[in-house]
Amino acid sequence: MESIPVSEVGERPLIGLLTRIFNKSSNPYVAVGPGSDDCAVLEMQGDEYLVITTDMLHRKTDFPIQMTGWQIGWMSAAVNLSDIASMGASPIGFLSAIGLPKDTDVSFVEDIAHGMADCAKACGTSVIGGDIDTHDELTITGTALGIVPRHELLARKGARIGDKVCVTGFAGSAGAALHAIENNISVPDRLLKELLEPYPRVAEARELARSGLVTSMMDTSDGLALSLYDLADLNQVGFLIYESKLPIHDDIREHVTTDPHELTDLALYTGGDFELLFTASPDILNQVFPTFNLSIIGEVVEQSAGMLIERNDGSNSSINRKGYLQLGN
Template sequence: MDDRLLLDRIRGIIGEKETEDDCSVFDLGNRFLVMSTDMLHETTDFPEGMTDYEIGWMAAAVTLSDIASMAASPADLLMAVGLDRPDRLIGITEGADACCRSVGARLAGGDIDRHAELTIVSTAIGFVNHEKIIRRSGAKPGDLVCVTGLPGRAQAGLEGDPRFWNNLITPIPRVREGIAFSEGGATAMMDISDGIALSLIDLGLASGVGFSLDPSLFPLIPDIPATRAEDLFLFGGGDFELLATVPVECFPVAGVDTSVIGVVTQNRDIISGGAPLPRCGYAHRWN
């Protein structure tokens, strides 16, 4: 049992639409309020060697990335911190505040309590005009599949490649790129924190489409074996890049450094290099 299968069990309680996107969406009349929350634990989410400042940055970044994936501008972030040691709070707060400021958001408060294991819950809100929001459900057959950055670096950093340690511990929320995708006509979007393969499954289910990927187009990490680089690209977690679908006539998208890796198909299968793409990536699992 993983977290996606567990989510399927409660969709009927919460609602299909409410569990479809990276954020919940509330209509304010003249624009949308978008909201997201994440829970991080030290043993499962913060690699050994991180400073408290870096922990605070990461805890803020993962939630601000959800706001970015809706093409919204982040406003406020609340952080509830369950502390194993009270002396850690200052560094965590400084890191979270710096991450918020880097994307024009405000660390606006939260909660503090005692906890056996450091646990942080971050909740962010943002705003986006009605016509500018991008959901997971808008991909159309023929659209190009695009991704920002160089996915796989965070997983490589986790596995010991020192070149990519900072990609793992201080991810950059792609707020600017999310807004640029919206301005440039993207039809669907999400972040790829759990890896490209699982993200394509989520995007395909929401849009009722499939994908055909061309491995020759993948932007792979240099100086490692090609097969391993491709696995990192497709299945590595921890990259808070954006995956978007863009009509051919709208590409390239101004203001976004992006790579085309395939095309949206009417057939709901997800194919890479002519073969089905395995359901692999980062997931919370219960035995």
């Protein structure tokens, strides 16, 4: 095979390549295997599925220099527990393998452990094991497990034309916080926490799963636009998103930018929010979810319509396929 650097292939094509290799093996316990969703889904006795996910984070690319050890630990757990939530599941355990530079202070490692434990506890579970080793760069690989009733499992596939497109929380908050850090813009701590201490939407996911109204779901950690494209490709549909409905936090307008196009770009193209993006039956309009912030931002349309955003002035323009990627340019 011709020698090609992974940076030229890109994250998603490389995942596709590996998925084709891994899926050649048959495993009777696998209900959802490699490449299909945010988590692998395994058969269990009874009426529940076991869902499992793993993610790797690095000091240089994933942890802003401002992050404390506690925040690094929290983030390492949050990215995995958010994937569990995206399947509508309840977390039942978190494991972590930590690669540490030899000169790392023990107190810093303790802070990381406390952050992991606190995030797991906030999501109704605990750290149940892991491994440590030396490494040139701080590297943390987390693995989360969850369970979900079979009839409540939510997946990326299932969106239908006419469904509403919804998100929890706000869009672009983590990206705005990162922009503020990189440009020395003073913003409230509550906005910085959106980047440094993302909160997995486990409780919201369970409520949505129990509602029976959700047809597809994933989290927005790679950005809203890229997540929309992932759902569109898998479901062979298009999306019409309303610019006026994008939920943008007032702190962004007050402290970061008031330019409408910049606000929309932050909402669409920056990652790290860890909110839930989902499609749902139009009946979602009549359902009240008093415990969390939910916005209906668009609708599922024919694939031939493409990926569109209806601007505030009534014009339509295409949403670009871009967001946060771990490999590539």
